[in-house]
Amino acid sequence: MTTTLPPVNPAGSKSVSTLPSLPRSQRSAKQLARGAGRPRQSIGKLAGIDRADVGAYRNSYKHNLSLEILQEGYVSSFIELFQLFDQQAADRESAGSDSGVHEVPLLIDQHDKLDVLKSKLIEAEEARRSGAPEKSYQSYLELAQYFENFPSDQWLIDHFHQRCMSESSKVEEDGGRKLAEANYNIGIALEKRGDLSSAVDYLEKFYNLTTEQEWQDKIGDNLHDIASLQLYRTYTCLAEELYEEASSVSIDYLKKAFHMANEGGNRTEAGLASHRLGNIYEAVGDPEVATMYHKGYLDRCKRDKDKAGIGKAHEALARCQQSEGKLEEATEHYKEFVKIAEEVGDKGVYSQACSSLANLYNMLGEYGNAVEYYQKAAESMETDDKERIELSEHFYFHLILNVLVNNPIVILLMYRN
Numbered sequence: 001m002t003t004t005l006p007p008v009n010p011a012g013s014k015s016v017s018t019l020p021s022l023p024r025s026q027r028s029a030k031q032l033a034r035g036a037g038r039p040r041q042s043i044g045k046l047a048g049i050d051r052a053d054v055g056a057y058r059n060s061y062k063h064n065l066s067l068e069i070l071q072e073g074y075v076s077s078f079i080e081l082f083q084l085f086d087q088q089a090a091d092r093e094s095a096g097s098d099s100g101v102h103e104v105p106l107l108i109d110q111h112d113k114l115d116v117l118k119s120k121l122i123e124a125e126e127a128r129r130s131g132a133p134e135k136s137y138q139s140y141l142e143l144a145q146y147f148e149n150f151p152s153d154q155w156l157i158d159h160f161h162q163r164c165m166s167e168s169s170k171v172e173e174d175g176g177r178k179l180a181e182a183n184y185n186i187g188i189a190l191e192k193r194g195d196l197s198s199a200v201d202y203l204e205k206f207y208n209l210t211t212e213q214e215w216q217d218k219i220g221d222n223l224h225d226i227a228s229l230q231l232y233r234t235y236t237c238l239a240e241e242l243y244e245e246a247s248s249v250s251i252d253y254l255k256k257a258f259h260m261a262n263e264g265g266n267r268t269e270a271g272l273a274s275h276r277l278g279n280i281y282e283a284v285g286d287p288e289v290a291t292m293y294h295k296g297y298l299d300r301c302k303r304d305k306d307k308a309g310i311g312k313a314h315e316a317l318a319r320c321q322q323s324e325g326k327l328e329e330a331t332e333h334y335k336e337f338v339k340i341a342e343e344v345g346d347k348g349v350y351s352q353a354c355s356s357l358a359n360l361y362n363m364l365g366e367y368g369n370a371v372e373y374y375q376k377a378a379e380s381m382e383t384d385d386k387e388r389i390e391l392s393e394h395f396y397f398h399l400i401l402n403v404l405v406n407n408p409i410v411i412l413l414m415y416r417n
Helices: 029-034 051-058 061-071 075-095 111-129 133-147 151-168 177-192 196-210 223-242 247-263 267-283 287-304 307-323 327-344 347-364 367-379 385-406 410-416
Strands: none
Touching (some): 061 075, 061 111, 075 111, 075 151, 111 133, 133 177, 151 177, 196 223, 223 247, 247 267, 267 307, 287 307, 307 347, 347 367
């Protein structure tokens, strides 16, 4: 029996010949070329996101910021930014793992700061390109001022103050004012960190650059007067810092401070400088020179009607006269000290003045006066009744011992009083 097979190609249908596709590795160059020009649609394209947006999501903030800076053509800004990244990394490595510097977040992770850096670095680069160093100076100064809001970013403050210094030397039409300001800013930054010796170098340059100039700050103060006052303060701090290890160097700095206060026309500061000089000469055993400076302080306080200062000056002069054996002069100065302290109404100072005068009377053998002023000292002490009684007994005990040694008969007068 014969079986009829269906037609291979039924009527009205087209002949179809389908073969399995060859693996890509076995395709000819021509076959591959046929599809080479066909555009492919990425997932991002299908989702309505272009390639740049996809890259932005994929890359880090630092990477995207860097690309933006380079795409806008600011190569110098890009280099400086990465130098700052490298500097912070190197500082952390050299500080060691136990250093507190590792607790400070990396600049690379602080996006707000990176945005400010990008903006101001580009401003500075544009200014340099256009030959306007005063504008690039301003951009760097604004960066330094911005980072002053963040105590952990002192290294960035230093960096941008140094950049200001570099740009200030290129400004020709301001007579050196920008250079003077740059030195001042670095000096103040160093002083805040406690590096007084380095600060002085920059502040002295600021002082020299402002000499015979009429420059003023925003509120109208003369820059040279500002330089004088700032150096007075820094010299004074240096003198106090060096006193224990080098008293002669300390005296030199106090003399410089005295000169600066006088030049700046600040009578109050000049008086205090004179008083400090008197104190240090007194401490090193030169009461004669100390007396000269204390008298200068007294004169200034009298002109300024500074009663508290007048009292301090009389006290200091009394000490100097006493150390030279001039006890009558010392007594007069202590009396003035007591009088001024009473007028001022400061019980603590009044008690101290009375006690000092009582000690001197005791030394002179004027025991009646000594008792009187010891009693006044005890009564004016700012202590409770029990402590005041204890202090009075202390005074009397030592006074009695002294009297017994020198003149036992006076005890009768003490008990009668």
